[in-house]
Amino acid sequence: MNIESLREYCLSKKAVEEGFPFGEDTLVFKVAGKIFLLTGLTNNPLQFNAKCDPDKAIELREQYVAIQPGYHMNKKHWNTITADGTLSNALLKEMIDDSYNLVVQSLPKSVRENL
Secondary structure (H helix, E strand, C coil): HHHHHHHHHHHHCCCEEECCHHHHHHEEEEEEEEEEEEECCCCCEEEEEECCCCHHHHHHHHHHCCCEEECCCCCEEEEEEHHHHCCCCCHHHHHHHHHHHHHHHHCHHHHCCHH
């Protein structure tokens, strides 16, 4: 996965917006104003932070070297994922989906219904 395919995949999700609230080097994806993924544009290989269930986060970190506690994030709820070729695109997309779904589930019911 590269930055273009990451961007395309994130924007394919319902009600997603992208922006640069932390400066021109950090691309942020939000749903209903809540961040579900952010990535540095200058990272090589691609790295991104995604929200994760705390128990699953620990399991993934133990299983894959390319998944670490979220850099500059709450390490209990966020992972930093390095797309260095050791993780399948299916797993990368699964982690993006999980992050998106966790944020959507945390939204008030009225907001979720309007998505």
